[in-house]
Amino acid sequence: MIKRKLEEQLKSQFHISSFRPGQEEIIQDIMDGHDVLAILPTGSGKSLCYQLPASLSEGLTIVVSPLISLMEDQVKQLKAIGFKAVEALNSFMDPREKRRVLQQLDQYKLIYLSPEILQQKDIIGRLKQITVDLLVIDEAHCISQWGHEFRPDYLRLGDVLKQLHDPAVMALSATATKEVQHDIIASLDRPDIVRHIYPMDRENITFTVKKVENDRQKQDTITRLLKRYRVPTLIYFSSKRKTEEVAAVLSKHLPSHRIAFYHGGMDQLDRVAIQQQFMNDQLDIICCTSAFGMGINKQDIRLVLHYHFPLQIESYLQEIGRAGRDGQSSVSLLLYSPGDEALPKSIIANELPQADDADQLFRTLYQLYLKEPQLPSTDKVLDLLEVTEIQWRFLHYQMEKHGMIKNNQLVFQKQDWEQSIREIKQFMIARAALKQRKLDEITSWIHEERCLREHLYKGFQNNYKSPTYACCSNCGFSFKNWVPEQTRAEKTIYSWETKLKKLFFIGDYDSETK
Amino acid sequence: MLFDYIVISCCSRFRDGRSISAVYHLLKGKRSIQTVQDSHIYQLNHFYGIYPTLQKQDFDEQIHKLVDDSLLVLNNDNTAALTDSGQHLLHRQANHGIVHYFNGMDYYQKAPVFLERLLLLIQTVTNSAENNFQFIPVIDKPIITNWVKKQYHQLRHHQAVFRSQLYKELYQLLQCCSETEANIFVDSLSGYNHYGMSSFQIADSYGLKRVDIPLVKTAMIHQMLSIITRNTTAYPIFARFFHDLPQASGITNSASKTKELLDKQYSAEEIAARRHLRLNTIYDHVVEIALYEDEFPLEQYVTTDKQSEILAAVNDTSSYKLKDIKWKVSETISYFQIRLVLAVEKIS
Structure with missing residues (x-):
């Protein structure tokens, strides 16, 4: 593929003037038909690496992504720039709409799919009928049982590839240790994959950790800091309720700032509104959960605060990676108070069934088998076993793998069950230990007394670029010396008549303020 | 406040005749004969379908708040009654301007x-x-x-x-x-x-x-x-x-098919057989049609004597509970006939 053609397409279809580091090389390899493993830091424009080839390709590109809201955002953004042959398929969509997309599948160039929908027979059957040029695996670290976000559905992707007559593969991730990279390649069974691994350190971000006594002091610290700095700010929480609570507190204490909250429990329209307001500089501060930010491309986020710390360094890197994409000095501040470990611990416990409860769980399943081997609806199973949906998904996959469930029917053979249960329990213990180790990693980083930057990246790469601005709170950074450009937009209150005139560009709306 | 006021005024109309979920269905604009008929009988047409995005969970939560604030009491059969402060709120806000904007039955779609x-x-x-x-x-x-x-x-x-x-x-x-x-x-x-x-x-x-x-x-x-x-x-x-806005044509597709056949003088039993539907389903359609037809031939289904008997029972019980009415009238009068009379009379 000629270099000029790629650049032309970049300008005419994506309205971007030049490639960012790594993009062109990766796209070139894809266009030449190679398999690619790309580890690129957050905010480096990973999606363009498959969107551009998809827009030039004859056949279909399918993208497997675990995040439905992210898929929907991407589809909206692509349609907005005029790339219309794009759609997302997920299990929440209207069945009629799904049928329509499937019927016209050959008219699309890019289809986003959730991993579970890719297990459905009708979808696979339909995909087999047309030419799939490229299968993209977004968040490819989910494939690895040693990754922090292991998703059983991802393990079946190797099989999906074979069923689709082995199209080219692109595995993408922002965070993958060497161990995880190895797992990805092995499970896709593509040893010749071309690797593009880029360092993830961000030289324009300053790292700070502040320890306080309690919640109250966290809120006071944030209030004091944001009184001094009115800059585009994200504050991350692990609890939806807390985003709303703290947003309300901050609104009270910072009347001149425009503050909103964002979490996955809000409806689609409200979520889009908040995202777009932040993009358009109509908001200064967003109190959010990790649901915010994926696919958001705001260049001038100056501050990323953590009210709660994430479950592992990988997530932290992803969240702070949204700061300072324009290369200007930006700061990450993580707030810690004693006892903060409890929340991530309970989140982990919710994800995995406890090994101690396993015997009881399997006894209940055996009772169920005696009555009727066919599994009842998911809701009923959750009720019966007293597990969360994530826990059941985990169990279900494990049981399928060990032949204890076939075609949604329980299969019982005494000897096999005992052996399988032992193995599943061992796996649960190993998984829980891994999660705990990840948690220990981030807590020990929080308590690190030497350079934060050095110790943050050590699990991922051997060295890092020297920081452009201040390094970290352990290397002498103080907010006193930080003077970012402040947002000046006035928070004026207009009458509705004036607001309406402004909206419609009617005449002399500038003169009146109320 | 607006939500509370609307719920309270629905409850005051329903009294103990309908459960609290009838309010939910009414606001959601549920396309069931029961809900459409309720909205006619209790003169709540203006609130029909004004909150299609309402979630059951949010509704329940708001109802609990109303109970906690002692504006509403939930009875054992899940009907709701207004307390004195509920009554008070209802009268105080009766002139709440915005409430008068609602015209649900005409505009819900x-x-x-x-x-x-x-x-x-x-x-x-x-x-x-x-x-x-x-x-x-x-x-x-x-x-x-x-x-x-x-x-x-x-x-x-x-x-x-x-x-x-x-x-x-x-x-x-x-x-x-x-x-x-x-x-x-x-x-x-x-x-x-x-x-x-x-x-x-x-x-x-x-x-x-x-x-x-x-x-x-x-x-x-x-x-x-x-x-x-x-x-x-x-x-x-x-x-x-207004061009190609959905028409608030009252009746469902299935009911309009039944109506076509009725117009061709088929009986309800024949229609049920032809359409492979249960007779009760066809009765539901007839009630639905009666709600929207200005000149519904009621006599074909209920004699004038029986009509007066049903109406008397309604006045007597001052309730629209079908069970209460059925109990008061002679055994030969069916539930279907009672519902039909209520529908045609659009009683309130």
């Missing part, structure tokens, strides 16, 4: 489509005025986007005129609302480089309850629709909005 068309049209014309064709649309339902595309196509050669006319008409309509209402409405609009406020944000900045915001918007749309209908010449652009 039209209002959401009208609002969504308006939101997307404003976003489109203001962005295209700045030559920006890369915005994230506030509404992405194909049925709405196609309509806006069509409008845009027709107007693109005289955009400026269209934009100022749209502004003028909207301005006129908003002048008919209160100051706060107009502010809320304008704040939720999106335009060029500007995204409208979410329901949460509006609730926060006007000190209102979140659950009220969709109701406020719906009420305003109903008010606008009725103003436009009364004077279409003053609103040439909004009059276009």
Whole structure:
């Protein structure tokens, strides 16, 4: 593929003037038909690496992504720039709409799919009928049982590839240790994959950790800091309720700032509104959960605060990676108070069934088998076993793998069950230990007394670029010396008549303020 | 407050005749004969279908609050009764202006489509005025986007005129609302480089309850629709909005098939056999048809004597509970006949 053609397409279809580091090389390899493993830091424009080839390709590109809201955002953004042959398929969509997309599948160039929908027979059957040029695996670290976000559905992707007559593969991730990279390649069974691994350190971000006594002091610290700095700010929480609570507190204490909250429990329209307001500089501060930010491309986020710390360094890197994409000095501040470990611990416990409860769980399943081997609806199973949906998904996959469930029917053979249960329990213990180790990693980083930057990246790469601005709170950074450009937009209150005139560009709306 | 007032006034109409979930179904605009009939019998047509996005969980939560605040008491059979303070609230807010905007039975289908068309049209014309064709649309339902595309196509050669006319008409309509209402409405609009406020944000900045915001918007749309209908010449652009709006034709598809056959003089039993449906389903259709027909031939189904007997029983029990009525009348009168009389009389 000629270099000029790629650049032309970049300008005419994506309205971007030049490639960012790594993009062109990766796209070139894809266009030449190679398999690619790309580890690129957050905010480096990973999606363009498959969107551009998809827009030039004859056949279909399918993208497997675990995040439905992210898929929907991407589809909206692509349609907005005029790339219309794009759609997302997920299990929440209207069945009629799904049928329509499937019927016209050959008219699309890019289809986003959730991993579970890719297990459905009708979808696979339909995909087999047309030419799939490229299968993209977004968040490819989910494939690895040693990754922090292991998703059983991802393990079946190797099989999906074979069923689709082995199209080219692109595995993408922002965070993958060497161990995880190895797992990805092995499970896709593509040893010749071309690797593009880029360092993830961000030289324009300053790292700070502040320890306080309690919640109250966290809120006071944030209030004091944001009184001094009115800059585009994200504050991350692990609890939806807390985003709303703290947003309300901050609104009270910072009347001149425009503050909103964002979490996955809000409806689609409200979520889009908040995202777009932040993009358009109509908001200064967003109190959010990790649901915010994926696919958001705001260049001038100056501050990323953590009210709660994430479950592992990988997530932290992803969240702070949204700061300072324009290369200007930006700061990450993580707030810690004693006892903060409890929340991530309970989140982990919710994800995995406890090994101690396993015997009881399997006894209940055996009772169920005696009555009727066919599994009842998911809701009923959750009720019966007293597990969360994530826990059941985990169990279900494990049981399928060990032949204890076939075609949604329980299969019982005494000897096999005992052996399988032992193995599943061992796996649960190993998984829980891994999660705990990840948690220990981030807590020990929080308590690190030497350079934060050095110790943050050590699990991922051997060295890092020297920081452009201040390094970290352990290397002498103080907010006193930080003077970012402040947002000046006035928070004026207009009458509705004036607001309406402004909206419609009617005449002399500038003169009146109320 | 608006939500509370509406729930309380529904409960006061239903008294102990209907459970609290009947209020939920009414506000959601459930397409069941029971709900449509309730809304006619209890004269709650104006509230029918005014809150299609209401979630059961939120509804239950609000009801619990009303109970906790001692405005409502839930009985064992899940019917609700007003307390004295509930009665008080009902009378105090009877003149709550915005409540009178509602015209649910006529507009429950039209209002959401009208609002969504308006939101997307404003976003489109203001962005295209700045030559920006890369915005994230506030509404992405194909049925709405196609309509806006069509409008845009027709107007693109005289955009400026269209934009100022749209502004003028909207301005006129908003002048008919209160100051706060107009502010809320304008704040939720999106335009060029500007995204409208979410329901949460509006609730926060006007000190209102979140659950009220969709109701406020719906009420305003109903008010606008009725103003436009009364004077279409003053609103040439909004009059276009009425083209291919969903018709609030009352009856369901299945019922209209039954009606065709009834008109051809088939009996209910024959229709059931022909359509492979249960006889009771056909009876449901007949009741549905009776609700909407002005000249329903009631005598074909219930003799005049029986009609008076049923009506007397209704007065006697002063309840619309079918069971109570059935108990009062002779055994030869069926539930179907009682429901039919109630439907035709649209009793209140």
